[in-house]
Amino acid sequence: MRxxxxxVVLAVVAVGIxxxxxxxxxxxxKTQVGDYYNEHGRAQTGAAxxxxxxxxxxxxxxxxGEVTVLFVAALGLGAVLSAAGGRSGRREVQPASLVLLAGSxxxxxxxxxxxxxxxxxxxxxxGGGFQGGAVVASGFLLLYLGTRGRRVNRIGSTVAExxxxxxxxxxxxxxxxxxxxxxxxxxxxxxxxxTLFSAGIIPLIYIAVGFKVGSELSGVIDDLVEETx
Amino acid sequence: xxxxxxxxxxxxxxxAIAALVFRDLLSSVIxxxxxxxxxxxxxxxxxxxxxxxxxxxxxxxxxxxxxxxAIRRTxxxxx
Amino acid sequence: xxSPALLVAVPLGxxxxxxxxxxxxxxxxxxxxxxxxxxxxxxxxxxxxxxxxEPIVVSMGGFSPPFCITLYAGPVGLLLSALVALAxxxxxxxxxxxxxxxxTTRYHTLYLLLLVxxxxxxxxxxxxxxxxxxxxxxxxxxxxxxxxxxxxxLEAAAKYLVQGAVGSALLLLGIGLLYGxxxxxxxxxxxxxxxxxxxxxxxxxxxxxxxxxxxxxAIFPLNGWxxxxxxxxxxxxxxxxxxxxxxxxxxxxxxxxxxxxxxxxALLSLVFLGVLTLLVGEMCAFVQGNIKRMxxxxxxxxxxxxxxxxxxxxxxxxxxGLFQLISHTLSKVVLFLAVGYMIxxxxxxxxxxxxxxxxxxxxxxxxxxxxxxxxxxxxPFAGFASKFLIVRGALAEGGTxxxxxxxLVLVGTVIEGAYFFRVIQTIYFGTGEGDAARxxxxxxxxxxxxxxxxxxxxxxxxxxxxxxTLNSAASELLQRGAYIRSVLG
Amino acid sequence: MSFLHDYAYxxxxxxxxxxxxxIVLTKHNLIKVIVGLSILDTGINMxxxxxxxxxxxxxxxxxxxxxxxxxxxxxxxxALVLTAIVIxxxxxxxxxxxxxxxxxxxxxxxxxxxxxxxx
Numbered sequence: 032m033r034x035x036x037x038x039v040v041l042a043v044v045a046v047g048i049x050x051x052x053x054x055x056x057x058x059x060x061k062t063q064v065g066d067y068y069n070e071h072g073r074a075q076t077g078a079a080x081x082x083x084x085x086x087x088x089x090x091x092x093x094x095x096g097e098v099t100v101l102f103v104a105a106l107g108l109g110a111v112l113s114a115a116g117g118r119s120g121r122r123e124v125q126p127a128s129l130v131l132l133a134g135s136x137x138x139x140x141x142x143x144x145x146x147x148x149x150x151x152x153x154x155x156x157x158g159g160g161f162q163g164g165a166v167v168a169s170g171f172l173l174l175y176l177g178t179r180g181r182r183v184n185r186i187g188s189t190v191a192e193x194x195x196x197x198x199x200x201x202x203x204x205x206x207x208x209x210x211x212x213x214x215x216x217x218x219x220x221x222x223x224x225x226t227l228f229s230a231g232i233i234p235l236i237y238i239a240v241g242f243k244v245g246s247e248l249s250g251v252i253d254d255l256v257e258e259t260x
Numbered sequence: 261x262x263x264x265x266x267x268x269x270x271x272x273x274x275x276a277i278a279a280l281v282f283r284d285l286l287s288s289v290i291x292x293x294x295x296x297x298x299x300x301x302x303x304x305x306x307x308x309x310x311x312x313x314x315x316x317x318x319x320x321x322x323x324x325x326x327x328x329x330a331i332r333r334t335x336x337x338x339x
Numbered sequence: 340x341x342s343p344a345l346l347v348a349v350p351l352g353x354x355x356x357x358x359x360x361x362x363x364x365x366x367x368x369x370x371x372x373x374x375x376x377x378x379x380x381x382x383x384x385x386x387x388x389x390x391x392x393e394p395i396v397v398s399m400g401g402f403s404p405p406f407c408i409t410l411y412a413g414p415v416g417l418l419l420s421a422l423v424a425l426a427x428x429x430x431x432x433x434x435x436x437x438x439x440x441x442x443t444t445r446y447h448t449l450y451l452l453l454l455v456x457x458x459x460x461x462x463x464x465x466x467x468x469x470x471x472x473x474x475x476x477x478x479x480x481x482x483x484x485x486x487x488x489x490x491x492x493l494e495a496a497a498k499y500l501v502q503g504a505v506g507s508a509l510l511l512l513g514i515g516l517l518y519g520x521x522x523x524x525x526x527x528x529x530x531x532x533x534x535x536x537x538x539x540x541x542x543x544x545x546x547x548x549x550x551x552x553x554x555x556x557a558i559f560p561l562n563g564w565x566x567x568x569x570x571x572x573x574x575x576x577x578x579x580x581x582x583x584x585x586x587x588x589x590x591x592x593x594x595x596x597x598x599x600x601x602x603x604x605a606l607l608s609l610v611f612l613g614v615l616t617l618l619v620g621e622m623c624a625f626v627q628g629n630i631k632r633m634x635x636x637x638x639x640x641x642x643x644x645x646x647x648x649x650x651x652x653x654x655x656x657x658x659x660g661l662f663q664l665i666s667h668t669l670s671k672v673v674l675f676l677a678v679g680y681m682i683x684x685x686x687x688x689x690x691x692x693x694x695x696x697x698x699x700x701x702x703x704x705x706x707x708x709x710x711x712x713x714x715x716x717x718x719p720f721a722g723f724a725s726k727f728l729i730v731r732g733a734l735a736e737g738g739t740x741x742x743x744x745x746x747l748v749l750v751g752t753v754i755e756g757a758y759f760f761r762v763i764q765t766i767y768f769g770t771g772e773g774d775a776a777r778x779x780x781x782x783x784x785x786x787x788x789x790x791x792x793x794x795x796x797x798x799x800x801x802x803x804x805x806x807x808t809l810n811s812a813a814s815e816l817l818q819r820g821a822y823i824r825s826v827l828g
Numbered sequence: 829m830s831f832l833h834d835y836a837y838x839x840x841x842x843x844x845x846x847x848x849x850x851i852v853l854t855k856h857n858l859i860k861v862i863v864g865l866s867i868l869d870t871g872i873n874m875x876x877x878x879x880x881x882x883x884x885x886x887x888x889x890x891x892x893x894x895x896x897x898x899x900x901x902x903x904x905x906x907a908l909v910l911t912a913i914v915i916x917x918x919x920x921x922x923x924x925x926x927x928x929x930x931x932x933x934x935x936x937x938x939x940x941x942x943x944x945x946x947x
Binding site for chain 3: 845848849852858861865868869872875876879904905908911912915918919922923926927929930933934939942943
């Protein structure tokens with residue numbers, strides 16, 4: 032019954048999506064909006080990476096919402112796992128093998144540094160706050176593998192989460208009060224293209240996003256790590 | 261070029277089907293990892309290096325790790 | 340004048356502060372949602388009077404409209420954001436005493452973020468931004484349904500999450516297809532271009548978007564998650580999910596169908612779906628023994644009624660539908676809040692265990708009764724005025740088909756009356772432990788409910804108070820040309 | 829061959845979407861369903877990126893002089909997919925958290941056996 036129903040649903044969806052895909056030809060230019068961004072993005076936002084100029088410039092409000100989604104999910108995960116009868120007390124710290132321990136201690140600062148590089152250069156090269164934050168979080172993942180059961184300092188990570196989110200909103204509100212009086216408008220000088228200190232508020236927002244995503248994803252990993260006790 | 265793309269797509273779909281049929285959840289998750297990995301290579305071919313980076317670091321690495329953690333705290337096999 | 344962007348930005352900033360405040364004092368953290376809702380209520384009402392003259396369109400980041408995200412603060416958006424803030428305010432005052440166990444700081448943060456998501460959805464003028472705020476709304480509701488961590492809540496959250504996630508995926512696919520065909524994401528810009536694309540290739544994106552949003556709006560075949568989620572969540576969250584979340588989902592469906600696609604041909608099927616949703620919801624509610632499940636199914640019925648009224652797409656019926664949306668929110672929030680402490684005192688969710696609770700909790704029972712009467716559509720409460728407008732609007736359109744459907748709607752109302760009267764009879768005339776001492780809800784909960792009870796009566800007696808706003812809201816939904824012009828100039 | 833040339837990416841995206849939906853619709857184990865959701869998300873992301881591609885286009889980054897704005901692929905879908913990936917991982921993490929708690933309460937993740945709420 033259920034299988035037959037699923038196959039019918041799937042067939043309808045397949046025909047529909049297939050037909051719709053054929054209506055969107057592959058590889059041909061089709062949008063004025065995208066062309067406008069490629070044409071004017073450098074002058075209007077000062078970023079060399081057009082994806083960044085869209086993510087943190089033209090559609091920065093989406094990014095604010097997206098950071099919020101991650102915040103909601105991390106909070107919700109914490110709430111679900113710590114609800115009545117959830118967590119069973121403290122975990123025991125069990126060091127893994129010496130090789131893994133030494134390796135993770137050696138690699139962790141380098142990975143974190145690389146993550147910071149990725150989100151600092153988001154407006155120049157591929158990468159940005161999300162990718163950099165994910166790299167930082169994978170550094171934390173490695174640290175967990177090295178010392179099984181160790182927990183990050185939750186108060187520190189709560190403060191990092193909240194302050195980076197707040198920084199994003201405050202940057203937006205400053206844009207509302209100075210300059211063009213638009214929420215999230217780029218009120219700082221855009222500088223010379225392809226230099227580190229350019230593109231106005233874009234690097235600042237990406238730093239906030241990097242911290243936010245990094246602390247959020249680390250928190251998710253911390254919540255889900257097996258309790259060894 | 262097209263041969264490379266077509267074979268990558270084939271690998272990706274094969275990995276997804278493997279994730280569908282495996283009864284062992286751990287194998288299923290490990291099989292879905294190449295889906296993200298190949299997708300990230302295809303994103304690179306489609307001139308989307310930003311997305312390729314995000315897909316590789318989040319989709320292939322972090323999600324797999326999070327799945328493995330969750331499976332360790334639950335049960336490994338589908339009943 | 341204040342920018343409508345503050346309606347999203349200020350509560351969001353406060354939500355980011357709540358964990359920090361919670362580190363210092365858990366008691367202070369629960370006051371933050373009250374402050375945020377109060378701010379939003381005041382700003383929305385002040386902007387609403389300006390928006391009646393001319394909708395306020397602000398672009399984010401200061402770029403020109405089709406190239407940036409716009410917020411469209413017209414009568415519909417501001418009316419709904421005021422409603423979100425009002426319901427949010429009442430429920431957060433109630434929650435001060437009601438939510439006392441578990442990770443309360445996380446609860447209050449998630450609750451505030453749910454309201455931010457709802458406000459963002461009703462104000463945005465961009466389809467992808469709609470998706471993002473919709474996700475904020477949905478994900479915080481998944482987490483809040485599971486908040487108590489009991490078996491029922493976890494099961495309901497798991498079902499809700501899987502169905503909601505598939506819905507969101509379909510929505511995103513629909514947005515992608517739409518972008519592939521029109522090359523833009525701004526709602527007004529899309530609305531201006533769909534005419535030149537051809538309706539056949541637009542059908543799939545529209546169907547995907549309506550299905551994706553319809554999961555949250557609980558339109559008939561997509562509402563399997565709702566009774567479980569609304570009945571297993573804490574009562575405050577049930578109130579918000581029933582009173583805010585599904586209405587916002589419904590708003591998104593209406594906005595997509597009416598403004599983005601302007602699909603008048605899809606409306607007839609929505610009329611049928613609405614009546615079907617109504618009848619299914621009311622009939623399922625009738626057979627429930629669990630009071631919260633009964634209220635949850637009644638929400639499905641009411642959503643069906645609103646879909647029916649709005650899809651007729653005449654000025655009168657859309658006005659009636661929006662009015663019904665408001666009166667449903669007011670009543671359903673009161674019902675869930677009242678039931679929250681009734682369940683707390685009687686120790687069971689079964690209707691039969693509420694016998695004689697009218698003597699133990701007279702004020703709470705009074706609030707319940709007023710809200711139930713309003714929901715059924717008895718004068719002089721708000722629900723009467725709204726149902727009257729719907730019936731009048733539908734009959735004015737004429738046609739045998741519509742008359743038959745109106746008859747079915749009235750049948751649904753009769754069923755609704757039957758099960759609510761059964762509950763009210765049990766509450767007041769049941770022969771339970773009639774001698775038990777009076778044990779009223781806490782004062783703060785009674786104060787919060789009394790605000791909405793007063794509004795239900797005031798709006799019921801003077802419907803003209805909001806009729807101007809409703810009329811211009813209806814014309815905003817019906818006149819696509821004006822919408823496009825006010826965004827793109 | 830020219831069909832493949834035009835539609836290889838679409839076939840990949842379409843296949844992933846269908847396989848993802850198939851897993852969600854037919855499997856009963858919650859973690860398996862979540863695996864299906866992640867495959868579904870990847871398929872949709874693949875489709876969005878393919879929509880923005882322009883034949884022989886370059887990545888939309890002015891990393892070296894001499895790049896023309898006209899020959900660049902559309903940056904908008906890439907921005908959307910970045911957002912969608914992060915939203916996807918957020919939903920996934922929450923879903924897995926709920927799965928872990930469900931398993932502790934019921935001792936199983938089979939949704940057919942977890943039904944206390946029917947009527």
